[in-house]
Amino acid sequence: MNLREESQERPGDQDYEELSQFHTDIESEKAPKGLSEDVIRFISAKKNEPEWMLEWRLDAYHRWLTMDEPGWARVSYPKIDFDEIYFYAAPKGFDEGPNTIDDVDPELLKTYEKLGIPLREQELLAGVKNSKIAVDAVFDSVSVVTTFREELAKAGVIFCPISEAIIEHPELVKKYMTSVVPVSDNYYSALNCAVFTDGSFVYIPEGVRCPMELSTYFRINELNTGQFERTLIIAEKGSYVSYLEGCTAPQRDENQLHAAVVELITMEDAEIKYSTVQNWYPGDENGKGGIYNFVTKRADCRGDNSKVMWTQVETGSAITWKYPSCILRGNGSQGEFYSIAVSNGAQQVDSGTKMLHLGKNTSSRIISKGISAGRSQNTYRGQVSAHRKSTDARNFTQCDSLLIGNECGAHTVPYIEAKNSSAQFEHEATTSRISEDQLFYCLQRGIPEEEAIALIVNGFVKEVIQELPMEFAVEAQKLIGISLEGSVG
Amino acid sequence: MKTPVKHTIGEEALLGLLQKAGPQASQTLKSINERGLPTRRVEAWHYTDLRNLLKNYPDVGSSNEATAKTAMATCKIGLPGITLPIINGGYHPELATTLPQKILVASQCQTQDWGEIAKDDAIGLMNMGLASDGLTIIVNENALIEDRICLSHIMTDTKSAATRHRVKIGAGASLTLMERHLTANRVAAVTNTVCDLEVGDRSIVTWVIDQQMCDLATRFGQLNVNLGANAELTILILNSGGKLVRQEINVEVTGEGSELNIRGVNLIGEGAHIDVTTRLDLRVPDTVSNEIFRNVVVGNGHGVFQGLINVASIAQKTDARMACNSLLLSDASEFSAKPELEIFADDVQCAHGATVSDIDEDQLFYLMARGIPEKQSRELLITAFVAEVFESLEVEQIGEVLNERIDNWLSNNG
Numbered sequence: 001m002n003l004r005e006e007s008q009e010r011p012g013d014q015d016y017e018e019l020s021q022f023h024t025d026i027e028s029e030k031a032p033k034g035l036s037e038d039v040i041r042f043i044s045a046k047k048n049e050p051e052w053m054l055e056w057r058l059d060a061y062h063r064w065l066t067m068d069e070p071g072w073a074r075v076s077y078p079k080i081d082f083d084e085i086y087f088y089a090a091p092k093g094f095d096e097g098p099n100t101i102d103d104v105d106p107e108l109l110k111t112y113e114k115l116g117i118p119l120r121e122q123e124l125l126a127g128v129k130n131s132k133i134a135v136d137a138v139f140d141s142v143s144v145v146t147t148f149r150e151e152l153a154k155a156g157v158i159f160c161p162i163s164e165a166i167i168e169h170p171e172l173v174k175k176y177m178t179s180v181v182p183v184s185d186n187y188y189s190a191l192n193c194a195v196f197t198d199g200s201f202v203y204i205p206e207g208v209r210c211p212m213e214l215s216t217y218f219r220i221n222e223l224n225t226g227q228f229e230r231t232l233i234i235a236e237k238g239s240y241v242s243y244l245e246g247c248t249a250p251q252r253d254e255n256q257l258h259a260a261v262v263e264l265i266t267m268e269d270a271e272i273k274y275s276t277v278q279n280w281y282p283g284d285e286n287g288k289g290g291i292y293n294f295v296t297k298r299a300d301c302r303g304d305n306s307k308v309m310w311t312q313v314e315t316g317s318a319i320t321w322k323y324p325s326c327i328l329r330g331n332g333s334q335g336e337f338y339s340i341a342v343s344n345g346a347q348q349v350d351s352g353t354k355m356l357h358l359g360k361n362t363s364s365r366i367i368s369k370g371i372s373a374g375r376s377q378n379t380y381r382g383q384v385s386a387h388r389k390s391t392d393a394r395n396f397t398q399c400d401s402l403l404i405g406n407e408c409g410a411h412t413v414p415y416i417e418a419k420n421s422s423a424q425f426e427h428e429a430t431t432s433r434i435s436e437d438q439l440f441y442c443l444q445r446g447i448p449e450e451e452a453i454a455l456i457v458n459g460f461v462k463e464v465i466q467e468l469p470m471e472f473a474v475e476a477q478k479l480i481g482i483s484l485e486g487s488v489g
Numbered sequence: 490m491k492t493p494v495k496h497t498i499g500e501e502a503l504l505g506l507l508q509k510a511g512p513q514a515s516q517t518l519k520s521i522n523e524r525g526l527p528t529r530r531v532e533a534w535h536y537t538d539l540r541n542l543l544k545n546y547p548d549v550g551s552s553n554e555a556t557a558k559t560a561m562a563t564c565k566i567g568l569p570g571i572t573l574p575i576i577n578g579g580y581h582p583e584l585a586t587t588l589p590q591k592i593l594v595a596s597q598c599q600t601q602d603w604g605e606i607a608k609d610d611a612i613g614l615m616n617m618g619l620a621s622d623g624l625t626i627i628v629n630e631n632a633l634i635e636d637r638i639c640l641s642h643i644m645t646d647t648k649s650a651a652t653r654h655r656v657k658i659g660a661g662a663s664l665t666l667m668e669r670h671l672t673a674n675r676v677a678a679v680t681n682t683v684c685d686l687e688v689g690d691r692s693i694v695t696w697v698i699d700q701q702m703c704d705l706a707t708r709f710g711q712l713n714v715n716l717g718a719n720a721e722l723t724i725l726i727l728n729s730g731g732k733l734v735r736q737e738i739n740v741e742v743t744g745e746g747s748e749l750n751i752r753g754v755n756l757i758g759e760g761a762h763i764d765v766t767t768r769l770d771l772r773v774p775d776t777v778s779n780e781i782f783r784n785v786v787v788g789n790g791h792g793v794f795q796g797l798i799n800v801a802s803i804a805q806k807t808d809a810r811m812a813c814n815s816l817l818l819s820d821a822s823e824f825s826a827k828p829e830l831e832i833f834a835d836d837v838q839c840a841h842g843a844t845v846s847d848i849d850e851d852q853l854f855y856l857m858a859r860g861i862p863e864k865q866s867r868e869l870l871i872t873a874f875v876a877e878v879f880e881s882l883e884v885e886q887i888g889e890v891l892n893e894r895i896d897n898w899l900s901n902n903g
Contacts, residue, residue, distance in 0.1 A: 402832075403832065404835065412828075415535075421822055424844075426843075428841070431832050442710045
């Protein structure tokens with residue numbers, strides 16, 4: 001056996017393949033390559049959108065044309081050729097949308113089965129009743145199926161693809177969409193507004209505690225296809241919802257673009273818990289292929305004593321550019337951000353959060369754990385600011401970075417801005433490598449090096465894993481282990 | 490699609506001076522003409538919007554022996570040690586203390602050898618364009634200089650001054666050098682000082698920046714250091730004056746086994762904007778660096794700290810720490826911090842911490858419960874907060890001098 005040849009293959013690749021790297025052969029319908037007014041009209045027509053939506057998209061497109069790509073993040077990539085991207089791809093036969101799960105192309109269902117996403121309600125119902133999860137599955141540009149809708153509707157919860165919400169709940173969409181992330185907030189949010197195709201819409205009415213976890217799985221399947229989803233979650237007074245998001249894409253040599261916008265709105269005493277496990281294809285060892293993940297996520301804690309909690313596990317994507325933020329507008333509102341960002345191979349991560357304290361007695365907490373291995377670059381970039389009138393704002397930030405190998409980089413760029421003497425901000429950051437003592441301790445007890453490292457890393461990220469819903473915590477732990485395979489030795 | 494920069498009044502004034510300055514100013518002139526002064530969009534100036542903050546740039550100042558003497562008397566210059574007076578941007582050798590033989594001082598207007606100046610380095614650019622004088626100080630190898638050398642910069646009028654000093658400390662030498670920045674009168678002077686410091690192997694150096702200009706003055710300072718092997722450098726900074734102050738410290742550590750200590754106190758008064766920006770480039774293995782900054786902001790003052798530690802991939806076994814703690818004493822006061830780590834080596838220990846808060850109510854209560862009036866209790870707590878920075882210095886007198894300034898400032902601003 002040729003050992004050398006084998007060692008060139010990154011073990012992680014195989015596992016990734018097993019997990020999600022298969023391409024589903026499904027006939028699909030695409031819009032012409034590139035971006036123009038016609039493509040936007042095509043998308044809008046495909047979605048049977050009302051006129052106001054089309055105008056809104058065209059307006060966003062024109063604004064986007066005047067904007068420049070942001071260059072401040074610590075990531076480098078060749079300029080994206082927007083003329084080479086398909087902005088719309090749908091599995092064929094989706095013009096009408098499936099009525100029941102049996103209408104869904106069995107190939108597609110198999111894909112989701114392989115991904116381990118419980119689309120079939122009955123399968124789930126066979127399990128423990130309390131652990132039900134409602135799923136919205138988005139395949140390339142369209143939402144293929146949303147489960148448990150009826151049961152949710154009984155509680156008054158609206159959980160549907162956003163394209164459906166535009167038609168059925170235009171008043172809510174008009175009122176809230178872009179109220180958190182304005183159209184021209186940044187280059188990619190403007191692009192998203194122009195071409196977004198699907199995503200989830202969640203509305204939790206006053207006083208309702210959403211009876212189950214809501215979940216969306218995103219998958220990019222087609223070659224050269226961009227995915228632009230848009231998620232809007234509104235939690236009315238006193239309500240609660242926990243929302244999970246997962247992403248995968250098959251192995252492709254070309255880079256694919258994913259530019260999403262997520263907006264969360266919490267009213268008085270409401271709480272949203274938003275968890276992400278991001279496992280887009282990271283590209284091969286030499287940085288070929290992989291997803292460009294340029295995402296704008298922002299929560300607006302509008303009501304008093306409202307709360308938003310972002311938890312993210314980022315293991316995939318060639319480039320991640322993502323800052324889930326909280327605008328703490330309501331008095332006594334709380335924002336939390338828990339993040340694990342693992343990078344290996346040639347991945348580049350520039351991620352973090354913004355906590356903008358505007359209301360009185362607001363508090364925020366940031367726990368960020370970055371792990372870099374291989375030749376990757378991992379940056380935490382975060383902002384904490386207290387407005388002049390935001391008295392008694394409190395923040396605690398902890399950013400820890402772990403380095404594995406001497407070719408990677410770990411960076412921390414916090415912005416701390418206090419405009420008020422009653423603000424209390426604490427920030428601490430550390431960077432180190434796996435402690436030799438800990439490693440020695442494990443090795444001495446007969447644990448192989450790779451396992452020992454996984455064990456230590458799991459200890460390192462424990463604080464964040466604890467914040468994840470149970471179903472995700474297990475998956476996340478596995479993912480971290482897989483992502484780091486091959487980084488030792 | 491670039492629209493030409495519309496120049497502010499401050500930029501216009503600066504451009505006027507640069508046009509008069511001759512060929513040395515051509516690069517600066519071109520840069521400021523095309524790009525203007527840095528705004529918040531320039532990352533290195535994120536919290537100091539120089540374009541809007543720099544309201545004027547007065548004519549270049551001058552001085553004769555008489556004005557210099559008066560200025561020195563007003564500022565009570567004549568402390569023990571070696572004084573090298575630089576009045577309104579001009580060095581006065583006739584008023585300087587006689588130097589020991591191991592030191593060579595030369596005054597010169599440098600028009601060459603500026604090296605490459607980065608496009609965002611506004612202080613370097615302005616200095617290059619306008620520098621009128623500067624000292625070259627060369628300290629012999631193994632020279633132990635006991636007297637502290639004091640570069641006393643004094644401004645007497647609403648004028649501007651730019652100086653560039655070069656200090657080269659030979660291997661195994663030891664000395665304390667103090668940069669003082671003063672105003673003899675309450676004038677809206679603008680000064681720009683760039684110091685290039687080369688610290689030889691095994692030398693032990695303390696560099697002090699003591700800035701106590703009046704509340705109308707603008708000061709731009711830059712200290713560029715190259716630190717040799719097994720050398721020990723302590724940089725002490727005390728900002729207790731000025732309206733607009735930007736002090737940059739750039740240290741490139743190129744010698745293994747060296748140790749760097751930076752300690753700073755910024756006392757930011759009503760209407761002041763004080764920015765301290767440090768950059769550490771650790772290029773070799775086995776170095777230790779420690780940075781501590783304590784800031785006190787009163788009134789509507791705005792304090793800024795930007796600290797970057799860059800660890801190159803070969804700089805294994807680095808131990809780098811940075812802390813920035815700030816006290817905001819009024820609802821209108823403001824502090825912005827950006828402590829950055831850029832790490833490319835894995836076997837390192839790097840940490841930074843930053844806090845912003847008001848005086849701890851519990852501590853205040855503790856003191857007041859023991860019968861100490863509120864004002865006094867507050868002063869006590871503020872003093873304790875900052876005085877710690879200059880404690881246990883090897884050069885004891887310096888600590889005393891600096892702590893005295895802190896007390897004075899507190900009694901005037903507390």
